[in-house]
Amino acid sequence: MTEDRKLEELEIIAWARLLKVSTRLLDVVERELKAAGLPQLAWYDALLELHRAGEAGLRPADLQKEMLLPQYNVSRLIDRLEGAGYAVRIPHPEDGRGQVLQITEAGRVLIRRMWRVYRRTVAENFASKLGKGDAGRLAELLKPLL
């Protein structure tokens, strides 16, 4: 049974703050990436998944699940990644409908360049503002929400 009680004041505040913090930080990250002449964070996320998948590659549907994006959106994101030379589509050897995605060397280079900017931005705007041990506490608090 799902609870149906009213939201407490503190719960609303926590939710609002969570929302504000994450959108604001995402905003900063996107701005920094753009300022550095780099693509959107979504490209990073996608390429990172492909990178992790390694030689075996990843199927679009799996990428979709990881990224919480609608199918058509993934399809077009791949279009652009492939167009830019950061990933390739390979026909799936066993499933004639599907394909396998792999990151290219250029893609790996891009990931590293993006990570430098990403890491710095998160360090400056997130990590450095937390007190000692707070990151761990925050992670713990958020765990049940996943």
Add this chain to the structure above:
Amino acid sequence: MTEDRKLEELEIIAWARLLKVSTRLLDVVERELKAAGLPQLAWYDALLELHRAGEAGLRPADLQKEMLLPQYNVSRLIDRLEGAGYAVRIPHPEDGRGQVLQITEAGRVLIRRMWRVYRRTVAENFASKLGKGDAGRLAELLKPLL
């Protein structure tokens, strides 16, 4: 001086989790709103600001600051709100360039309808998953990030 040390593992985890939780929950909220035949959350945010501004109304530039949206985006959001009858643009009496935005009665009705769905979704997917006192702790941890 901004810190430049590497990110600790726990900090990365906290950041990733924060991101995941907020985007996932936002996703659910948007889906629930749509399922209820209601507009996007952005409309709620905008109308709520206008509602809070009361009789005096709000200038587009102020709305923009609150909502963290680019100027052109706010301009067009207002177009749609006005087109749908939820808000009105009134020429600013003293500043000939500007205008004042006011929520309409229909807008107030919409807010209430949206809040019911919004509240329920946040209660079910956020508040109810937190332990006793965790909302307060979460809010405290996030405070310095604002």
Add this chain to the structure above:
DNA sequence: TCAAGATTGATGCACTTGCATGAAAATGGT
């Protein structure tokens, strides 16, 4: 084995967003 249904991925079309720029009014320095 074969037809019904499910799964995988792409795409046409309408709408939204991003970017650059514009027009109109206000402000500020001389």
Add this chain to the structure above:
DNA sequence: ACCATTTTCATGCAAGTGCATCAATCTTGA
């Protein structure tokens, strides 16, 4: 008072997203 600058808001055009739907292939059950 006047011109240059700034502020406020809108908009044309390109790019991205949402939605519905499609074609191709795979799976399942009789």
